[in-house]
Amino acid sequence: MKKFISLTLACTSLIMASSLTKEAVNAGLAPIPATKSALMKLIDPQNIITDAKVELGKKLYFDPRLSKSGFISCNSCHNLSEGGDDGIEAAVGHKWTVNPHHLNSPTVFNAVFNDKQFWDGRSPHLEDQAQGPIQAGPEMAATKEHVSSTVTSIPAYVDEFKNAYGKNVNITFEKITDTIGLFERTLVTPSAFDDYMNGNNQALSTKQKDGLKTFIQVGCASCHNGVGIGGSMNVINLFGTYKYMDVGDFKGDANGMVKVPTLRNITQTAPYFHNGKVATLKEAIVEMGRIQLGKNITDTQADSIEEFLKALEGKKSNMVLPLLPASTENTPKPDLN
Template identity: 35%
Template structure:
């Protein structure tokens, strides 16, 4: 009887821990892939007529259509291979006449891009339709013009019928071509054991995979890689190095915290404290516990000196920033290098401030090499670099292995929403 009670208690404890982990995941913005077409359309804010079976059929055919490349030798699928996680498995994208991407950019996965709010490595586009226009026309990718694309598709059967079924008219245009491709790409959604766990199947993940999920949340990865696709929601600075707060909350919240902090600092001038601990307590309660906790963990160190929070010498600001003596206010420049060779000299967004679209992490185990320029071949190395440069975590080998295990559980097959 005693043994049975112990077993029952263990099961209850196990279930409680799983429930708490699932709850923690949802609280941190992680969600499972929609289970059916209706739920998917609701998530994407679309009506069925926008993602009809006819449009998907047409879009799929166009996605694999080599006539849409100038030399008739490559298609969208050439770089977005489903057997390679929706990418191409090489460091630099190769297109028309074997030309390499001039910025040494790595091909992002096409899978689960339906859940992305930012597309391209600099996040310059926010719709799949607009994104599709880029590779088709880029001289180093498919190198075709809208006029030639239309001409080729008009000449090839059975496209007239397919366009009529999809759009109600057999008129073929470049806009309809990219729209159909985008619609098809919206259905390229994958589902793994991780999704089953988030929907209540506690046995879907192993203990290592659950620990990996927990680490993914507690180490701050989820600060950038959130949502259904585990990324793709925004652009973020890379590398961050010691500013851990950027992986924990939003830029707007950070700006608010800094304003709050400097307001409290000005109030300190009229206060008398016997110890630094009293100063810390005053700042903590004046700022509010949550804001102080974020600042303390991710932006400053808790050492008070001369009424200011002083950064420890080992991570002082001037270890990453230097001042030009002639114009101090405008001259704080970063010295933080990329954690690998900066091939292609691509620095993210148009401002050249090292802001990059946060990659999707679904099927990440299949999409090596990693980062925007494909400089890292092993997932373990990529995780280690992200820990050091984005969340200020020196991950142990065991933690890295658990995170890899978690990513394997996220890996999945394409869901057949339209049969």
């Protein structure tokens, strides 16, 4: 009898898991693939990912000499030691300039799953996106010539480019930013949610499963879906006006569309919204319900959804800080002006 009861409970659990998984799939949610081969099909661009390119891209990502001041790197605003962002309301760049539109730095983790890049979706992919902040005056404030001159002035970098792309490689600004973007494609963080969706019924707690149900039933998955649990473009202020809309001058693209941020690692990427004015995840959930779903999210519902979002905390690779090659007398000098 005990064996029968145990078997019955196990079968019931599997049926419930199958039902919730199917509900999640029907809502548009998708996991990061469990196998490397399947993942590579999602993240690998025409510029085929290799270990040599990734290691080179990582060095360039961390190298502040690509900026005009010699002080700011990609990692300054997209810190890989934490949530892949900077933890402040609006990005701070060259000469301590706060982003003039008061825009919050999005996480670079799992950005490869975004349909488009930047809050207004103006960039089609990571390789193109990498060109923007480097040249933007309020950010890294560099020119294409500064970046290519810096890299080509350092023999170790030249050798690494030849090793990664072949001896006849032309080390242009675009080749450099392509390599940074390629590295960023590898910053994928599979989570307990992915384990669950890929067949491990024990990967989520009971509260997290209940939270997933609430997340779907309330309507959060109507925008936060796909592998990125976000990353598409949508209109903001569908049923109400965001209460901090007056902070900054950002209005989205020409059609009022705004990139839906990924919810992966959302517990580590406060503050929230495009202008970083919402400090807590619970407040963000309630506000999103009001302005995007036209619903009054209760405390119970918000707590439940937050429990599910904890299951999206991803497993980050054990990244070793790269040792950057030495400058030479031909390397452009830092310019603080």
